[in-house]
Amino acid sequence: MPFLGQDWRSPGWSWIKTEDGWKRFEYFNHKLGDNINELSLEELDNDKENVYVGDVCEVAAKKRKKDFFNNNTKSQFLFQERWIYVQKESTRERHGYCTLGEAFNRLDFSSAIQDVRRFNYVVNLLQLIAKSQLTSLSGAAQKNYFNVLEKIVRKVLDDHQNPRLIKALLNDLSSTLCILIREVGKSVLIGNINIWVCRLETILNWQQQLNNLQIPKFSDACDIINLGQATPTLHMLSEDRQLWKKLCQFHFAEKQFCRHLILSEKGHVDWKLMFFTLQKYYPQKEQYGDTLQFCKHCSILFWNDSGHPCTANDPDSCLTPVSPQHFIDLFKF
Numbered sequence: 148m149p150f151l152g153q154d155w156r157s158p159g160w161s162w163i164k165t166e167d168g169w170k171r172f173e174y175f176n177h178k179l180g181d182n183i184n185e186l187s188l189e190e191l192d193n194d195k196e197n198v199y200v201g202d203v204c205e206v207a208a209k210k211r212k213k214d215f216f217n218n219n220t221k222s223q224f225l226f227q228e229r230w231i232y233v234q235k236e237s238t239r240e241r242h243g244y245c246t247l248g249e250a251f252n253r254l255d256f257s258s259a260i261q262d263v264r265r266f267n268y269v270v271n272l273l274q275l276i277a278k279s280q281l282t283s284l285s286g287a288a289q290k291n292y293f294n295v296l297e298k299i300v301r302k303v304l305d306d307h308q309n310p311r312l313i314k315a316l317l318n319d320l321s322s323t324l325c326i327l328i329r330e331v332g333k334s335v336l337i338g339n340i341n342i343w344v345c346r347l348e349t350i351l352n353w354q355q356q357l358n359n360l361q362i363p364k365f366s367d368a369c370d371i372i373n374l375g376q377a378t379p380t381l382h383m384l385s386e387d388r389q390l391w392k393k394l395c396q397f398h399f400a401e402k403q404f405c406r407h408l409i410l411s412e413k414g415h416v417d418w419k420l421m422f423f424t425l426q427k428y429y430p431q432k433e434q435y436g437d438t439l440q441f442c443k444h445c446s447i448l449f450w451n452d453s454g455h456p457c458t459a460n461d462p463d464s465c466l467t468p469v470s471p472q473h474f475i476d477l478f479k480f
Contacts, residue, residue: 229255230449233441233477247280247478248288250448254439256295259450260302264436270299270312272471277320280475282327286337293346296320300353303360310357311369317357321350368394368422391418399425439469441477448477 162169231253234245256272259265273296276284284292296316303313324347331340375385384390395404395418404425411417441448444459448469459465469477 229253229453230447230455233446233448245478246285246288247276247283247475248285250474250478251276251284251288252291254448254450257291257298260295260299262437265438265450266299266309267312268435268438268471269295270309270316272474273299274316274319275471275475277316277323281320281323282336284337289337293349300357304356307360310360314354314357317350317354321347321354324350386419388415388418391422392416394418395422395425398422398431399429403429439474441467441469441473443467448474 162171231245231250233250256269260269273292276292281289281292299313300317302308303310324343327336328340328343328347336343371385371390375382404421407421407424407428409417409421409424437451439448440451442455442457442459442462442465444462444465445455445457447455447457449455457465
């Protein structure tokens with residue numbers, strides 16, 4: 148395309164939008180039109196240089212306003228379909244491939260965290276991304292990632308549910324950001340370094356808020372241990388044998404703790420020590436109320452309630468539950 152201008156080194160003409168259309172801006176011409184958009188004729192006649200500077204400032208102000216809107220928009224990714232075709236190579240019908248960031252934007256994780264059955268699933272997925280896949284996300288996907296994370300933190304602060312799970316996520320994320328910021332230049336980092344520093348400060352602030360959170364009820368055995376460190380009376384309650392026995396019976400089968408009986412010096416079963424021993428022998432498996440589904444026939448990833456346009460004769464036989472790690476593996480090429 149040829150360059151239009153008086154000289155190939157010049158920046159070309161400047162143009163101004165008027166009611167009659169676009170007109171060329173002439174710095175030393177007093178007749179610029181009757182109604183120039185958002186410019187005063189009096190200012191044009193008095194000081195051409197100030198008008199030019201004002202026009203530049205106006206453009207800069209509009210850009211700042213646009214950037215502010217983009218940075219603070221919480222619902223940027225609205226798609227009619229809540230499923231995505233997982234494509235790993237180009238074909239005659241489809242070109243390109245699907246990335247992790249595209250899938251994260253399309254599958255509406257912002258709404259998923261409001262569902263109790265999907266909350267832990269989304270948190271564990273964000274934790275896996277924080278550990279190894281954060282830099283592989285596009286700029287838009289990163290913005291969406293931190294928007295979802297903010298909603299999760301706000302939900303935990305309001306509901307007082309699953310704080311330990313979110314603390315682990317923020318710890319992994321803050322460690323990753325510290326490494327990225329410290330080694331900037333050694334790895335590909337999408338976005339300005341100041342943005343990442345600001346994100347790290349936000350995460351540290353969230354961690355402080357979660358540390359100050361008062362938990363009204365116990366969620367696991369670690370809460371009982373922490374409670375026992377508060378006062379001597381609570382320590383006695385936290386060491387109650389019947390309490391730990393019920394925890395063992397609730398989390399493990401009778402055959403499991405019968406194989407690993409641990410007796411105290413007095414000959415009684417040490418249920419507290421047994422509980423933590425059984426946790427090592429029988430770690431809890433990942434269990435979610437609802438997960439993403441992958442259709443092997445259509446190569447489509449989707450939530451159960453959204454469905455997808457399946458062409459198989461028996462769609463249910465083609466579905467496979469997708470764990471958080473499996474979700475990450477789908478986009479490793």
